[in-house]
Amino acid sequence: MGGCCTLSRILASVAVRRLLSSTGFALGVCGLALAAAVVFYQACAVYNPSLLLPEAGASDAGSDSACDHAYYPDRPAQDGPSQLNVEVVLAVQSIDFGLAPDAGMALAPYGFDLDHVCTCPGPPSCAQADGATETCDDQRGRDHAALELFRELGPLAPSGNGEVNTGFQAGQYGLLFHLRNYNGLANDKQVSVAVYASNGVSGIEDGGTPDPHHDGTDKWTIDPGYLVQGSKLVGMSCEPNQATCTPLYVDDNAYVANDVLVAKVDFPVSFGTSSFLGGAVMSLRGSVIVGTLSPMPIPGGGLSYRITEGTIAGRWPTSALLQTLAAIPDNVTGTAPYLCGNDLGYLLLKSAVCQIADITSDLTLDGTGAPCDAVSIGFRFDAEPARLGVVYGVPPAPAGCMTDGGFPFTDSCFPH
Numbered sequence: 433m434g435g436c437c438t439l440s441r442i443l444a445s446v447a448v449r450r451l452l453s454s455t456g457f458a459l460g461v462c463g464l465a466l467a468a469a470v471v472f473y474q475a476c477a478v479y480n481p482s483l484l485l486p487e488a489g490a491s492d493a494g495s496d497s498a499c500d501h502a503y504y505p506d507r508p509a510q511d512g513p514s515q516l517n518v519e520v521v522l523a524v525q526s527i528d529f530g531l532a533p534d535a536g537m538a539l540a541p542y543g544f545d546l547d548h549v550c551t552c553p554g555p556p557s558c559a560q561a562d563g564a565t566e567t568c569d570d571q572r573g574r575d576h577a578a579l580e581l582f583r584e585l586g587p588l589a590p591s592g593n594g595e596v597n598t599g600f601q602a603g604q605y606g607l608l609f610h611l612r613n614y615n616g617l618a619n620d621k622q623v624s625v626a627v628y629a630s631n632g633v634s635g636i637e638d639g640g641t642p643d644p645h646h647d648g649t650d651k652w653t654i655d656p657g658y659l660v661q662g663s664k665l666v667g668m669s670c671e672p673n674q675a676t677c678t679p680l681y682v683d684d685n686a687y688v689a690n691d692v693l694v695a696k697v698d699f700p701v702s703f704g705t706s707s708f709l710g711g712a713v714m715s716l717r718g719s720v721i722v723g724t725l726s727p728m729p730i731p732g733g734g735l736s737y738r739i740t741e742g743t744i745a746g747r748w749p750t751s752a753l754l755q756t757l758a759a760i761p762d763n764v765t766g767t768a769p770y771l772c773g774n775d776l777g778y779l780l781l782k783s784a785v786c787q788i789a790d791i792t793s794d795l796t797l798d799g800t801g802a803p804c805d806a807v808s809i810g811f812r813f814d815a816e817p818a819r820l821g822v823v824y825g826v827p828p829a830p831a832g833c834m835t836d837g838g839f840p841f842t843d844s845c846f847p848h
Contacts, residue, residue, distance in 0.1 A: 499550030502541070502572035504722045504743075505689035512617030520614065520725075520737050523630070523652055523818035524607040526597040529811045530579055531590045538570075539580060543745045543810015545573035546718060547791055547798040558792045558804040561845070567790035575808035576745070577790045603633030603642030606652050607701065609721065609815060610679070611686075611693065611737075620688040625695035625721065626679035629655040629702040634821035648730030651821035655702070662823060670820040677823065688725065693739070695721045701744070713756055717806065718795040719746025728817055736817035745810035749793040750785050750845045753807065757781060758831045758841040770832025772841045786845035805845065 530540020547557035552568030560566065567577050599605055610626040633642040634651035644650045654670055656662025660678040670677035686695035701714040723742025730736050758772035771778040785807070792798055793806040833841035 499545075499554070499569075499571060499573045501545040501548065501550065502543070502574050504544055504694050504720060505692050507687045507694075508619035508621055508689045510619070511621050512615055512619050514615040514617045516614075516616045518611075518614040518616040520611040521652075521818045521820055522609040522611070522737070522739060522815035523600075523650065524609075524813050524815045525600050525646070526814045527593065527600075527811055528813070529593055531593060539576065540812075541570065541572070541574065542579060542743060542812050543574045543576035543808070544720065544722075544743070545569065546575040546745060546747065546795070546808060549573065549799065551790075556790065556804070557798045558790075558800075558802050560804045561787050561789065564787045564789075567788065574810060575791055576810035577788060577807055578748075578809045579811075601644070601646075603636070603644040603650065603652075605632055606630035606818075607813075608652055608654070608818065608820075609695075609739075610820070614688065618688070618691045622684075623686045623688060623693075624682060624684045625686040625693070625697065626682040627697055627699045627721070628658040628679065628681075629700075630821075631655055631824050631826050637822060637824040646816055648728070648734070648736050648817035649819065651819045653821045653824035656823050656825045658699075659823065663825070665823040666825060667822060669822045674820070677820070691726075692722060692724050693742075697721065698746070714748050714809070715752040715756075716744075716746035716748055716809070717793050719744065723813070723815070730817055738817060739813070739815045742813045742815060743810060744813060745808075747791050747793050747795070747806040748809055749806045750789050751805070751842065753785055754782055754843040754845075755841060758833050759829050772831075772833035772843070782843065782845070789845065803846065 528540075528542075530542050549555075549557040550569050550571075550573040551557070552566065556566060569575060606629070608628040608630055610624075610628065612624040612626075614620055614623045630652040631637075632653055633644050634653055636642050637653055651671070654662075654677065656666055658680055659665055659670075660680055662680075665677060668676065681697050681699035683695040683697040686693065686697075688694070696719070698715075698717050698719055701716060721742065721744055723739035725737045725739060728736050728738045757778060758770050760771045771781060789804040789807055791804055791806050791808045792802050794802075831840065
């Protein structure tokens with residue numbers, strides 16, 4: 433593996449620290465504020481093999497002498513004998529970016545080998561920007577470049593992670609997974625998994641204060657942006673009207689292998705505009721949701737499931753990352769209201785983002801020499817049983833640099 437130089441002296445920069453602390457974006461959106469430090473990132477992380485734990489049930493197919501690839505389980509060859517049709521709603525209660533107080537520690541073993549390449553000692557799966565230092569995977573080929581950046585932020589990153597989790601647990605916003613057509617056994621060749629963002633536990637839409645019980649009885653609102661024709665469904669309860677509440681982000685070909693749920697679905701990771709993130713999102717591609725289903729009793733003698741130490745991994749296109757910066761106020765230079773356009777703070781971040789891109793946004797282009805146009809990410813989550821509530825939207829977060837025609841700001845790392 434390559435060497436590593438700390439970013440601590442860079443983070444001592446007054447301008448960078450003001451950006452990271454004032455936007456409240458240090459952790460929750462995985463790389464926006466971090467990217468400012470990446471301009472100076474010059475080497476791969478140092479890894480301690482003893483800390484790189486194998487994924488439960490991960491396939492060893494494709495292993496070679498250089499790397500034992502970290503893959504999620506393959507689809508099972510056959511189903512179990514059950515004829516049940518189990519339905520489970522899961523609400524994320526915490527996320528974890530593996531932040532350690534010591535920047536010299538090995539990266540947390542979160543994420544997967546998304547491009548089937550072990551970069552360092554092997555070559556990368558795409559062409560990084562001119563002048564960029566090769567971004568190394570860990571010894572199992574995990575693509576999780578953002579983790580290296582987060583841990584260099586010192587106390588800012590874990591405090592941001594904790595603030596996001598506080599909002600989850602207080603029912604202020606959420607991320608929901610809806611599992612259907614599951615046989616309830618260790619293996620099921622085909623299940624359905626839908627993803628929704630939530631703007632809070634039901635009752636919040638009437639101005640109430642969330643009071644979640646965390647016992648499987650909590651009803652969570654559904655953001656209309658995650659439903660087909662969601663704007664027409666506002667106020668409708670989705671629990672008795674599932675046929676009408678059609679999800680936009682769904683994998684009807686997901687599966688369960690040895691109790692591990694695997695779903696491949698591209699979706700925007702959002703925490704609602706009520707969080708300190710200000711409505712910014714991670715629009716992931718080539719993404720996967722993986723987690724072990726564990727039975728959990730619920731009130732009334734019922735049984736549901738929870739997920740502990742699940743993983744969300746994917747590719748965040750640099751164009752989408754740059755666009756979401758427009759929702760972040762510029763408190764660095766004060767030359768513009770938001771981080772977009774020709775603002776100095778935005779230009780600093782754009783340069784950093786384009787330099788750290790380590791993977792293609794289109795997984796079919798891996799290994800073809802295509803430019804790296806995305807940043808890889810992998811993080812852990814825990815989720816508990818929940819129920820579907822009413823469709824409830826909130827006003828979009830303010831954003832800067834709208835075009836004269838009222839269209840959102842866009843940008844690219846690649847000249848037109």
